[in-house]
Amino acid sequence: MDTGLLIALLNPTIALALGAAFLVLWSYQRHRPYLAVLALSYSLSAVGFLLQYFTLPIGMPLTKLVSNICFSIAGCCLAGAIVHRYGRKVPYVGIGALACGGLASFCWFLFIAPDLTWRILAMNFAFGGISLLVAAELRPVRNNGPTEKILFVLSLLSGVNFFVRTLIVVIAHGPFTSYDGFYGSSYWTTALLSHALLSLLIALCLFSAAALDVLKALKTETFTDPLSGLLNRRGFEERGMLLLRHCASARFPVALVLADLDHFKALNDVHGHGAGDRVIADFAAKLRSAAGARGVA
Structure with missing residues (x-):
């Protein structure tokens, strides 16, 4: 050729x-x-x-x-x-x-x-x-x-x-x-x-x-829960450990907030699981907003 x-x-x-x-x-x-x-x-x-x-x-x-x-x-x-x-x-x-x-x-x-x-x-x-x-x-x-x-x-x-x-x-x-x-x-x-x-x-x-x-x-x-978009337990533990090490080395204070949705079962029973899913997604969005770039939700 x-x-x-x-x-x-x-x-x-x-x-x-x-x-x-x-x-x-x-x-x-x-x-x-x-x-x-x-x-x-x-x-x-x-x-x-x-x-x-x-x-x-x-x-x-x-x-x-x-x-x-x-x-x-x-x-x-x-x-x-x-x-x-x-x-x-x-x-x-x-x-x-x-x-x-x-x-x-x-x-x-x-x-x-x-x-x-x-x-x-x-x-x-x-x-x-x-x-x-x-x-x-x-x-x-x-x-x-x-x-x-x-x-x-x-x-x-x-x-x-x-x-x-x-x-x-x-x-x-x-x-x-x-x-x-x-x-x-x-x-x-x-x-x-x-x-x-x-x-x-x-x-x-x-x-x-x-x-x-x-x-x-x-x-x-x-590492993420598909409904809420938040970290699941595995993802939270990994990201949380990184955050704790960073805060310890930088001497930043750390806060842990536990939150629960009251009467959620009743909301599902009365309004249906679709409405419950929307509440979870909306609540998760508020948690992400509150956590900001420095926190882990």
Whole structure:
């Protein structure tokens, strides 16, 4: 098999495998829609890379446009999914403006003033801007855990890759006048390899985040009463011991409050168990509010 074709198929294969993996994860965790968005992102990325090598019946210029549209949607989906996963507000306007600006520039240098080098710069700078925008959104939460910190660093590296690597290669080996020999150039080789490495690292980090979500949910189910949402005995004993040790080391006073609902059986008998459940849930909410961040309910 031709070495160029083998390298060309590397990214689509990796992207399709990652897209399928995220789709399987989402099928078991439908309440986490960001997993479905990640599956879509990696699948579109695979299509984009395939269309760089295989021309559709619509002709080469339109095929390149479709390829870059796939890349742009994939980048937007990936950025939005990452930001959403970490509880940040997705900057739809910023992401959309960068993607649309890159595509508009691409179209200009494809149809109006044909120039392959400027098409490369336009799309890479757009993707670099999206990467740095994700890094800016992750910056406030980067110290919340290892996956947040790793993804923050990877977002910065991705932005540097799109800006710095592209400029260095274009200055050193450009300008590129046509697609003849382009797919054997140093630009394309470094682009494929860097994308493969970064996409794998980002995906592994997101897989770890999904696994942590599952473990957190299992721990919550183990330590929490499903009706009230309060800690059960097992959860209370573990959290209570941590709180006692903290208060002892900080010399803080500790209070234990025991509360009971009077005539609860009569409430169930008269108004039904549904009403009783609502009373328990409402009482539990008041306990959580009274305990605040420092207490354990």
